[in-house]
Amino acid sequence: MDLNSIYSQLIMEHNRSGHNKKHLPNPDITEKGHNPSCGDDITLELKLNGDTIEDAAFTGVGCAISQASTSMMIDLIKGNTIEEALKLVEIFLGMIKKEVTNEEELEKLEDAIVLQNISNMPARVKCAVLAWHTLKEALSDV
Amino acid sequence: MTRINPEIIKKDFPIFNQDIHGRKLVYLDNGATTQKPLQVIEAMAGYNKIAHGNPHRGAHKLSVEATKAYNSSKETVRKFINAKSTEEIIFTRNTTESLNLIAYSYGREFINEGDEILLAISEHHSNILPWQRLAKERKAILKYMYLNAEGRIPLDEIKNKISEKTKLVSVGHMSNVLGTIHPVEEIIHHAHRVGAVVVVDGAQSAPHMKVDVQEMDADFFVFSGHKMLGPMGIGVLYGKKEILEKMSPFLLGGDMIEYVYEQEATFAPLPYRLEAGTQNVEGAVGIKAAMEYLEKIGLDKIEEHEKELTQYALDRMLSLPYIDIIGPKDLEMRGGLISFTIDGIHPHDIATILDSYGVAIRAGHHCTQPLMRFLDLHATSRISFYLYNTKDDVDQFIEGVKNVRKWFGYGS
Numbered sequence: 423m424d425l426n427s428i429y430s431q432l433i434m435e436h437n438r439s440g441h442n443k444k445h446l447p448n449p450d451i452t453e454k455g456h457n458p459s460c461g462d463d464i465t466l467e468l469k470l471n472g473d474t475i476e477d478a479a480f481t482g483v484g485c486a487i488s489q490a491s492t493s494m495m496i497d498l499i500k501g502n503t504i505e506e507a508l509k510l511v512e513i514f515l516g517m518i519k520k521e522v523t524n525e526e527e528l529e530k531l532e533d534a535i536v537l538q539n540i541s542n543m544p545a546r547v548k549c550a551v552l553a554w555h556t557l558k559e560a561l562s563d564v
Numbered sequence: 565m566t567r568i569n570p571e572i573i574k575k576d577f578p579i580f581n582q583d584i585h586g587r588k589l590v591y592l593d594n595g596a597t598t599q600k601p602l603q604v605i606e607a608m609a610g611y612n613k614i615a616h617g618n619p620h621r622g623a624h625k626l627s628v629e630a631t632k633a634y635n636s637s638k639e640t641v642r643k644f645i646n647a648k649s650t651e652e653i654i655f656t657r658n659t660t661e662s663l664n665l666i667a668y669s670y671g672r673e674f675i676n677e678g679d680e681i682l683l684a685i686s687e688h689h690s691n692i693l694p695w696q697r698l699a700k701e702r703k704a705i706l707k708y709m710y711l712n713a714e715g716r717i718p719l720d721e722i723k724n725k726i727s728e729k730t731k732l733v734s735v736g737h738m739s740n741v742l743g744t745i746h747p748v749e750e751i752i753h754h755a756h757r758v759g760a761v762v763v764v765d766g767a768q769s770a771p772h773m774k775v776d777v778q779e780m781d782a783d784f785f786v787f788s789g790h791k792m793l794g795p796m797g798i799g800v801l802y803g804k805k806e807i808l809e810k811m812s813p814f815l816l817g818g819d820m821i822e823y824v825y826e827q828e829a830t831f832a833p834l835p836y837r838l839e840a841g842t843q844n845v846e847g848a849v850g851i852k853a854a855m856e857y858l859e860k861i862g863l864d865k866i867e868e869h870e871k872e873l874t875q876y877a878l879d880r881m882l883s884l885p886y887i888d889i890i891g892p893k894d895l896e897m898r899g900g901l902i903s904f905t906i907d908g909i910h911p912h913d914i915a916t917i918l919d920s921y922g923v924a925i926r927a928g929h930h931c932t933q934p935l936m937r938f939l940d941l942h943a944t945s946r947i948s949f950y951l952y953n954t955k956d957d958v959d960q961f962i963e964g965v966k967n968v969r970k971w972f973g974y975g976s
Contacts, residue, residue, distance in 0.1 A: 425916075425917065425920045425971075428916075429913075429917070429971055434972065434973060459928070460912055460927075460928045460929075460943065461928055461929040461933075461936070461942050461943045462912075463942070483910075483942045484910065484912075485910035485911075485912035485913045485916075486909075486910060486913045486972075487912075487913070489910075543916065545916070546912070546916060549912065
């Protein structure tokens with residue numbers, strides 16, 4: 423296991439910066455995500471404009487990995503259409519399962535690509551995927 | 565009293581012969597499960613090599629040997645907790661199954677509408693959920709005793725919550741989060757005055773201190789083999805004979821019957837009536853060997869050793885300003901486990917980074933969500949000791965914690 427690649431500078435920065443950790447004034451969608459085995463608990467808020475995700479934010483508690491993963495995801499999906507966001511969720515989940523390995527595909531994940539090695543730490547996979555499953559759930563109702 | 569030497573004890577445990585991530589294993593997750601000495605591993609292997617058969621069934625040699633092994637384990641368990649007879653010892657899979665058995669077989673029969681079931685807010689989910697279901701089914705009322713700032717159940721709380729309506733009290737002997745040893749004798753005393761029965765969840769206590777169920781006067785006492793050097797899949801339910809006799813079977817099937825007809829059946833006497841199906845003889849052999857190992861060393865010495873380690877760890881942890889201890893900060897009525905938080909770092913990150921230094925600890929809500937909510941916490945980290953832990957283990961843990969801080973960009 424390479425702890426360095428997991429607790430990289432990027433994860434630490436996202437974990438601490440909190441620039442996406444807030445409430446939106448009038449969210450169109452609010453979706454809770456919960457990881458009962460460890461207690462991580464996030465609420466994702468989305469503001470839509472037609473089928474475009476105009477703004478996104480989250481609140482909640484969790485470890486550095488789940489908080490950073492959520493923050494990276496929000497940076498990534500802001501301004502995307504619902505369809506594009508769902509595609510990114512699939513690439514991310516595919517990367518974690520080692521099913522998506524194509525460099526070009528993975529680069530679409532921008533910062534979130536640093537979580538690629540989380541699959542080497544089975545105990546922490548759930549932390550990394552929580553926000554992405556929550557987003558998928560949120561958008562599936564639209 | 566001569567002290568135990570954990571370095572010598574460690575040699576009995578093959579698990580410590582390996583490196584974890586290139587480092588010596590420091591195992592501080594004994595509250596979750598404990599490691600096995602060769603004596604336990606070999607006893608189980610020995611049974612499988614020469615004595616395995618289905619007990620209480622055939623007339624052949626191996627069935628007889630398996631029956632002997634099973635019954636002899638019961639006698640060891642009886643002595644270990646000083647029950648009056650082996651009829652009072654029921655083998656289950658674990659503490660959870662023991663508690664479910666009581667809620668089902670005793671609760672459904674004797675808890676009625678408006679009756680009160682009393683727990684402590686510190687209970688493990690396994691000592692909450694069976695009572696929640698029972699309360700809903702029987703229209704009974706589930707109540708909780710709350711803790712003071714030190715994590716203890718105040719005497720007034722016990723007196724105030726136990727009333728004429730109380731029919732059953734189920735309480736953890738030692739909290740798996742706070743390390744507090746709850747005053748079960750006081751609780752039992754007050755509960756018995758109003759005719760309530762008391763279940764004591766000994767999952768965290770029985771492995772670490774001498775328990776005498778007759779002196780304690782518990783109506784039920786339950787615990788697991790795998791938290792006391794034994795295998796997973798074997799647990800114990802002790803119940804007073806006069807109460808067990810009133811209970812209907814939990815599971816129905818083989819080995820627990822007297823006569824079976826097309827439309828009805830009569831059941832075997834205790835303890836078999838409450839043990840349906842082929843039992844875990846291998847597990848029974850394992851728990852017996854584990855108890856013999858613990859008794860050979862001496863539970864009083866193990867308790868003393870853990871106290872010494874706990875004091876040492878508390879002293880070192882309290883000297884670090886960024887650590888908060890969750891639970892009592894002294895040795896008064898507390899066992900060898902310590903929950904804590906570190907400023908600015910989530911317990912899961914602490915556990916992951918400590919693991920990379922070979923230090924195994926637990927992080928999370930410890931199956932105690934109501935307690936976490938009561939304490940206004942989401943999760944804690946926890947270290948828990950046993951007879952093979954050393955002061956060096958504590959030092960490694962403290963070094964690890966300082967490294968966790970560095971990973972997160974804090975100065976030590």
